[in-house]
Amino acid sequence: MELDRNGLLDLYKTMTTIRQFEERGIPETGQRGMSASVHSSAGQEAVPTGVCANLTDEDYIGSTHRGHGHCIAKGVDVKEMMAELFGRATGPNKGKGGSMHISDMSKGMLGTNGVVGASIPLALGAALTSKVKKLDRVAVAFFGDGASSQGVLHESMNLASIWKLPVIFLCENNGYAMSTPSEYGVSTTHVSDRAAGYDMPGIHVDGMDVFAVYDATAQAVARARSGEGPTLIECETYRYYGHTVFDNPLTYRSQEEEDHWRARDPLQHFRNTVIPQGDITAEELDQMDQEAETLMEEAVKFADESPLPEAVELYDDVYVDYPKEMLKRGVNMSV
Numbered sequence: 001m002e003l004d005r006n007g008l009l010d011l012y013k014t015m016t017t018i019r020q021f022e023e024r025g026i027p028e029t030g031q032r033g034m035s036a037s038v039h040s041s042a043g044q045e046a047v048p049t050g051v052c053a054n055l056t057d058e059d060y061i062g063s064t065h066r067g068h069g070h071c072i073a074k075g076v077d078v079k080e081m082m083a084e085l086f087g088r089a090t091g092p093n094k095g096k097g098g099s100m101h102i103s104d105m106s107k108g109m110l111g112t113n114g115v116v117g118a119s120i121p122l123a124l125g126a127a128l129t130s131k132v133k134k135l136d137r138v139a140v141a142f143f144g145d146g147a148s149s150q151g152v153l154h155e156s157m158n159l160a161s162i163w164k165l166p167v168i169f170l171c172e173n174n175g176y177a178m179s180t181p182s183e184y185g186v187s188t189t190h191v192s193d194r195a196a197g198y199d200m201p202g203i204h205v206d207g208m209d210v211f212a213v214y215d216a217t218a219q220a221v222a223r224a225r226s227g228e229g230p231t232l233i234e235c236e237t238y239r240y241y242g243h244t245v246f247d248n249p250l251t252y253r254s255q256e257e258e259d260h261w262r263a264r265d266p267l268q269h270f271r272n273t274v275i276p277q278g279d280i281t282a283e284e285l286d287q288m289d290q291e292a293e294t295l296m297e298e299a300v301k302f303a304d305e306s307p308l309p310e311a312v313e314l315y316d317d318v319y320v321d322y323p324k325e326m327l328k329r330g331v332n333m334s335v
Helices: 005-031 046-052 068-073 078-085 119-133 151-163 191-198 210-225 255-262 266-277 282-305 324-328
Strands: 060-062 139-144 167-173 202-206 231-236
Touching: 005 046, 005 068, 005 078, 005 210, 005 266, 005 282, 046 068, 046 139, 046 167, 046 210, 046 266, 060 119, 068 078, 078 282, 119 139, 119 151, 119 167, 151 167, 151 191, 167 191, 167 210, 191 202, 191 231, 202 210, 210 231, 210 266, 266 282
Parallel strands: 060 139, 139 167, 167 231, 202 231
Antiparallel strands: none
């Protein structure tokens, strides 16, 4: 790990911002009657933080349904994200995408995605673009343990290895595909073991340790940028809440299990590692926690005060131009 003081503080700032967004934004969405499914990444903050700290705005990431942390770590504006959750026109996708469809191409954020495994071919295509156009950009495909058995992952790993594409396949193994334990859906001991079949490195790390994630990603990014091809990284992590806001996880996992993982909290692990070294104080980190809470207050206010999308914008960003057949059927675009 080669991080200076500012680099360490940036890691913590990202993690506490993600935590506060999940703890504040999701309940606020429910209180406003938004019925769309929302997936909390609380507990998994170390993964997107450690990964994206190695990337630039020019690099790409493809996300999942549980993608708020990916967005924040890649630099997407938090206030605009909150507006998107509230269905407001000031969101990155004009309030028409919601939690599972947040994208920001200026940050290389290809989008959160409600389709399991759908980020994988998107990142693969971005990596191919980078190689063909000699852009020196890396693409990261985030996916979960459930998606690790999707055929598209194996097809993509095979192609990436053949063509030596600058892509990182990043598995966030939080132990469950919805309510199904990962050991029921994965034949190998670790998802990362599958890398051997595609002649690429497979790295298994503690996903609650931001430093371990950072170091593993640094190796994979260096490999990708040097033209050596893809890497599969598996981060063993844990989501603190249910699959969605409508899910009670204690119907399929125990309180003892939850307590075990909460005792390994990634933010507390950071504190336990860094504070004893003497360069960063607990008071500084407390202040960052407070700043993140204040940012969420500002984000909620911004979202509440933002307008809803106009009905006339319904088909914007869907078609290059409105199909004549649609207009002939009597669609009133002035509503």
